[in-house]
Amino acid sequence: MMIRVRDLVMRLESGGRPVTILDGVSLDVAAGEVVAVTGPSGSGKSTLLGLIAGLDTPSGGSIAVDGVDVTALGEAELARFRRRTIGFVFQSYHLIPTLTAAENVAVPLELASAAEPLPTAARLLGEVGLAERAHHYPAQLSGGEQQRVAIARAVALSPPLLLADEPTGNLDSTTGGAIVDLLLALNRERGSTLLLVTHDAALAGRAARAVALRDGRVVNGHHRA
Ligand SMILES: Nc1ncnc2c1ncn2[C@@H]1O[C@H](COP(=O)(O)OP(=O)(O)OP(=O)(O)O)[C@@H](O)[C@H]1O
Ligand SMILES: [Mg+2]
Structure with missing residues (x-):
């Protein structure tokens, strides 16, 4: 199982009052599976994704990613585990504005001391259809192009798990559809697991399975044929 979440609870204080x-939440995602997480604004989708990525510590329950209990890792171990295992794609791209597209994609390769980070980044940009844009800065790219750079960066170290939080949220529906096509193609070609948060029912329908959250609880987990 790539992801195994059991009885996950997240409580925070907000204005002096506890909020759940x-x-x-319990959820299983098999290796290689594509699962959409849907639900209204505030239902806990981003919180769930962040906990799976080990970006935050839950109040209760357990999370195993690729057999590793992420809640039990120390900060340094967690950083290493995340780099090796998880690629993260955000709604707002999160590219570094002072670096070119190729340099952005090369960042995780450099952090992992990979050989030839820039040529590898250029090859990855080719995979997402941006071979001609390698030397452009983020501000010189469209939203869909920036998101493709962010995806190339997320898959640079071939993580077995790709987490995407509303990766099409800032894009028109045609461009958003193309981004989902790209994520699905990477899932097929690389055999990686994809957990995709989306408000968009049409995009969620392209995943093999959708998990709907409401008020911090799973309200379904339908399989599609
Ligand atoms: N640090 C925090 N402190 C207090 N409340 C928080 C914090 N982070 C999130 N929340 C609350 O938790 C709930 C779930 O937030 P979350 O961002 O996970 O929702 P979401 O489903 O991703 O929503 P959206 O579709 O708008 O992105 C919201 O009510 C939010 O206000
Ligand atoms: Mg969110």
Whole structure:
């Protein structure tokens, strides 16, 4: 199992009052599977993704990613585990504005001391259809192009798990559809697992399975044929 979440609880203080953001979420995602996470604004989708990525510590429950209990890792181990295992794609791209597209993609390769980070980054940009844009800065790229750079960066170290939080949220529906095509193609070609948060029912329908959250609880987990 790539992801095994059990009875996950997240509580925070807000204005001095406790708020329950996730209220007993359990979820299994098999290796290679594509699962969409849907639900209204505030239902806990980003919180769930962040906890799976080890970006935050839950109040209760357990999370195993690729057999590793992420809640039990120390900060340095967690950083190493994340780099090796998880690629993360954000709604707002999160590219470094002072670096070119190729340099952005090369960042995780350099952090991992990979050989030839820039040529590898250029090859990855070719895979996402941006071979001609390698030397452009983020401000010189369209939203869809920036998101493709961010995806190339997320898959640079071939992580077995790709987490994407509303990766099409800032894009028109045609461009958003192309980004989902790209994520699905990478899932097929690389055999990686994809957990995709989206508001968009049409995009969620392209995943093999959708998990709907409401008020921090799973309200379904439908399989599609
Ligand atoms: N640091 C925090 N402190 C207090 N409340 C928080 C914090 N982070 C998130 N919340 C609350 O937790 C709930 C779930 O937030 P989350 O961002 O996970 O929702 P979401 O489903 O991703 O929503 P959206 O679709 O708008 O992105 C919201 O009500 C939010 O206000
Ligand atoms: Mg969110």
